[in-house]
Amino acid sequence: MTGTTRSSAGxxxxxxxxxxxxxxxxxxxxDLLxxxxxxxxxxxxxxxxxxxFETWCSAPDLDLYNWITGSKPVPPEYDTPLFRRLKAFDHGAAAV
Incomplete structure (x- = not known):
C-alpha cells in the first residue's frame, strides 16, 4: 500500500x-496507522x-506511534473516545 485509497473529492x-x-x-x-x-x-x-485529529497530527511521531501501539501510556489529554477508536482500528486491521 502506497497511500490513501480514498479520493478527497467532495x-x-x-x-x-x-x-x-x-x-x-x-x-x-x-502514515499507515x-x-x-x-x-x-x-x-x-x-x-x-x-x-x-488535527491535534494528533501536531504530536511528535514517536510519541503518537507509541500511544497507538500501546508501547507508552496515552496522556489524559489524548485519551479520548476518538483516540480509542484509532487504537481499536489499528488492532482490528492488524488481526486481518
Whole structure:
C-alpha cells in the first residue's frame, strides 16, 4: 500500500488537508496507522473530532506511534473516545 485509497473529492478543504497530513506524518509506520484510519472515518467525523485529529497530527511521531501501539501510556489529554477508536482500528486491521 502506497497511500490513501480514498479520493478527497467532495471533502472540505480542512478535511482534505487532514487526510493529506494523516498520510504524510514522517514515518511510514505512522502514515499507515493514521492514514488508513483517516481514509475510513474522515467523512463521518464531527468538527470537534476533526480538531482533535488535527491535534494528533501536531504530536511528535514517536510519541503518537507509541500511544497507538500501546508501547507508552496515552496522556489524559489524548485519551479520548476518538483516540480509542484509532487504537481499536489499528488492532482490528492488524488481526486481518
Amino acid at each position: 471533502l472540505s478543504e480542512r478535511r482534505r488537508r487532514l487526510l493529506f497530513r494523516a498520510w504524510r506524518r514522517g514515518t511510514r509506520e505512522l 493514521t492514514g488508513r484510519f483517516a481514509d475510513a472515518v474522515i467523512t463521518e467525523l464531527t468538527d470537534d473530532e476533526v480538531a482533535e
